[in-house]
Amino acid sequence: MSETTLGGIAGRMPKFLRRADPAVATAFACIVILLLVGSLYSRSFLSPEYLLQQLKVASFLGVIATGMMLVILLGQIDLSVPWAVATGAMMACAAAAYGPVGVTLAIPFGILCGVAIGIVNGIGVAYLRIPSMIITLATNAVAQGLMVVYTGGFSPQDSATAAMRYLATGFAIPGVPNAVIIWALIGAAMVFVLTRTSFGRAVYGIGNRERAAYLSGIDTRRVVMIAFAVSGGLSAFGGVLLAGYASKAAQSMGDAYLLPSIAAVVLGGTSILGGRGSYLGTVAGVILITLLQSILSVMQMPEAGRQIIYGVVIVTMLLLYGRAPASR
Amino acid sequence: MKDWRYWLAEQRGTLLAFAIFIVMFAIYSANHPAGFTANVVQTAANKGVLLAFVAMAQTLVVITAGIDLSVGMIFTLTNCMASWLVIGTGLETAFGVAAVLGTGLICGAVNGAIVIYGRLQPIVATIATGAVYFGLALLLRPVPGGSVNEDLADFLTGRFFGVVPASLVALFVAVLIVWVPFSRSELGRAAYAAGSSETAAYMSGVPIRRGKFLAYTLAGLLAAIGGLFLTFFTYTGEAAYASGNAYTLFSIAAVVLGGVSLFGGKGSAIGAIFGALAFRTIGDLLFVFDFDPLWQPLFQGVILLIAVSLGAFALFRVRNRLEWFL
Numbered sequence: 001m002s003e004t005t006l007g008g009i010a011g012r013m014p015k016f017l018r019r020a021d022p023a024v025a026t027a028f029a030c031i032v033i034l035l036l037v038g039s040l041y042s043r044s045f046l047s048p049e050y051l052l053q054q055l056k057v058a059s060f061l062g063v064i065a066t067g068m069m070l071v072i073l074l075g076q077i078d079l080s081v082p083w084a085v086a087t088g089a090m091m092a093c094a095a096a097a098y099g100p101v102g103v104t105l106a107i108p109f110g111i112l113c114g115v116a117i118g119i120v121n122g123i124g125v126a127y128l129r130i131p132s133m134i135i136t137l138a139t140n141a142v143a144q145g146l147m148v149v150y151t152g153g154f155s156p157q158d159s160a161t162a163a164m165r166y167l168a169t170g171f172a173i174p175g176v177p178n179a180v181i182i183w184a185l186i187g188a189a190m191v192f193v194l195t196r197t198s199f200g201r202a203v204y205g206i207g208n209r210e211r212a213a214y215l216s217g218i219d220t221r222r223v224v225m226i227a228f229a230v231s232g233g234l235s236a237f238g239g240v241l242l243a244g245y246a247s248k249a250a251q252s253m254g255d256a257y258l259l260p261s262i263a264a265v266v267l268g269g270t271s272i273l274g275g276r277g278s279y280l281g282t283v284a285g286v287i288l289i290t291l292l293q294s295i296l297s298v299m300q301m302p303e304a305g306r307q308i309i310y311g312v313v314i315v316t317m318l319l320l321y322g323r324a325p326a327s328r
Numbered sequence: 329m330k331d332w333r334y335w336l337a338e339q340r341g342t343l344l345a346f347a348i349f350i351v352m353f354a355i356y357s358a359n360h361p362a363g364f365t366a367n368v369v370q371t372a373a374n375k376g377v378l379l380a381f382v383a384m385a386q387t388l389v390v391i392t393a394g395i396d397l398s399v400g401m402i403f404t405l406t407n408c409m410a411s412w413l414v415i416g417t418g419l420e421t422a423f424g425v426a427a428v429l430g431t432g433l434i435c436g437a438v439n440g441a442i443v444i445y446g447r448l449q450p451i452v453a454t455i456a457t458g459a460v461y462f463g464l465a466l467l468l469r470p471v472p473g474g475s476v477n478e479d480l481a482d483f484l485t486g487r488f489f490g491v492v493p494a495s496l497v498a499l500f501v502a503v504l505i506v507w508v509p510f511s512r513s514e515l516g517r518a519a520y521a522a523g524s525s526e527t528a529a530y531m532s533g534v535p536i537r538r539g540k541f542l543a544y545t546l547a548g549l550l551a552a553i554g555g556l557f558l559t560f561f562t563y564t565g566e567a568a569y570a571s572g573n574a575y576t577l578f579s580i581a582a583v584v585l586g587g588v589s590l591f592g593g594k595g596s597a598i599g600a601i602f603g604a605l606a607f608r609t610i611g612d613l614l615f616v617f618d619f620d621p622l623w624q625p626l627f628q629g630v631i632l633l634i635a636v637s638l639g640a641f642a643l644f645r646v647r648n649r650l651e652w653f654l
Binding site: 077145152252258259262310311 | 395442446447448449451452453455456457458459460461462463464465466467470567569570573577580581584590591622623624625626627628629630632633636637
């Protein structure tokens with residue numbers, strides 16, 4: 001039903017639009033609608049400063065969603081994002097307390113802690129064949145437990161290093177926030193890996209049918225494991241950036257990123273069953289989610305309303321183009 | 329094979345969970361300063377029953393090879409709701425209880441409708457509906473508060489005849505009223521069949537959609553009973569994100585400990601109940617051994633990690649490597 005109407009519309013569209021994934025096109029259309037709605041509400045909504053500010057906020061989610069997308073392309077899911085983010089932030093800040101060596105190694109150390117969480121996930125999923133949803137929930141709980149023990153249940157007192165603050169809030173190129181540059185670099189690397197390397201092709205292959213990928217000579221377990229390690233590392237890096245942005249780490253700083261990161265990837269047209277999706281869609285999804293959040297907060301929507309709108313939007317978008325085929 | 333051996337093979341997970349619970353509870357009560365008294369049992373039962381209800385809810389969905397990541401949020405939502413409605417005269421209280429349970433049914437039905445008729449992946453769909461339910465809970469209780477009919481609350485959290493914890497009796501009644509008829513009904517068997525092999529069940533004309541829908545709906549009801557009991561224990565409603573999430577997480581741990589297969593089609597709610605009670609007891613073991621409470625989240629996380637890793641032992645029996653990939 002929806003496919004025929006989409007096809008009908010597509011027939012009347014210019015060629016370059018017709019080739020685009022309908023999900024990605026929908027996501028971009030929603031971004032335009034959101035911008036229009038926002039500009040009706042406030043004049044400053046379309047100003048370059050505001051849009052750059054939104055892009056900067058979006059880049060934290062963008063870094064985290066990049067890792068999530070890699071895992072979702074495999075047909076798995078990473079629910080350890082909240083505490084991978086918090087662990088990355090806390091460990092980077094903690095390292096900063098150990099003199100000049102600690103300060104220089106703060107960022108790599110934070111990322112490494114995230115990679116460690118990702119490797120545990122990867123071993124569980126790839127080698128022990130535990131459903132990813134379960135093992136990542138478990139590692140999330142363990143990471144939370146470790147951080148609670150480490151911090152004594154309070155937000156840690158150590159603050160972010162100057163380098164972390166520079167990465168999150170500085171301007172290496174005048175006018176363009178560093179966080180946006182970082183997201184662009186990570187995004188470009190991800191596009192290269194997904195489309196130009198055998199690893200990337202293997203990710204799509206495994207997402208379509210792991211058995212077939214294995215039989216065609218791919219070491220599927222290693223690929224899955226690396227993907228989870230990358231996802232953990234990127235989550236932690238997102239946490240490092242967030243800690244730089246807020247200049248310290250906090251207990252539940254990652255909770256607000258699990259649902260949006262999954263939503264961004266899925267709204268961008270990546271199949272939750274794996275094997276299908278483009279990074280451009282994820283970019284659209286991240287910007288869409290960030291704009292939605294921003295408009296809701298400009299409208300002074302309370303947290304309750306935001307959660308409800310979030311959930312409804314995700315379910316609606318999924319119902320539009322994320323449905324599984326009917327059994328027959 | 330004799331009949332009893334079939335029975336034993338079918339109930340192995342449940343019996344194992346029961347054994348784990350008995351051993352853990354023996355260690356717990358033997359080391360408890362007050363020993364094995366009615367008071368200790370009552371406190372332990374009241375804590376365990378909350379998780380047991382949520383775990384039962386999770387079991388119903390997991391049996392259909394799905395997962396409900398919104399159970400904890402339904403639990404939180406109904407808690408907030410009960411703190412408004414379950415109050416006043418007997419009739420008002422009864423109406424409030426009915427409204428709370430009805431809300432649970434509706435939440436479950438919405439999940440079921442989206443997952444089955446909307447054909448969405450249960451993971452993402454229930455994460456999203458969970459956000460909606462939590463938002464509604466926040467609307468009802470922006471700050472913790474409210475109250476509950478204390479006579480009813482004290483009655484249901486106290487003891488019958490001075491020995492039997494009332495909450496355990498309520499759990500037993502819920503099993504008798506919800507689980508036993510469900511698991512023996514045609515639709516209950518359909519839910520099992522759908523979890524075991526959806527295609528085969530569909531081909532044989534089993535009403536899989538109605539079976540799965542009933543499972544999701546009843547899961548909402550059981551989570552609501554849990555939320556009601558939370559209100560009876562705390563006398564207040566609170567829209568706590570962390571606690572809702574923790575209950576979702578622990579319900580999965582309890583289901584795994586209770587021998588319910590996450591791939592669907594295997595296990596029983598009885599097993600999940602013992603899994604939940606065992607999980608709670610293990611978590612509380614730290615207290616009787618005088619550990620710092622700060623270690624509890626880590627301890628529970630490690631237990632969860634070990635519990636889910638135990639399933640990996642089945643890999644040693646795999647002869648053909650292709651069986652790794654389901």
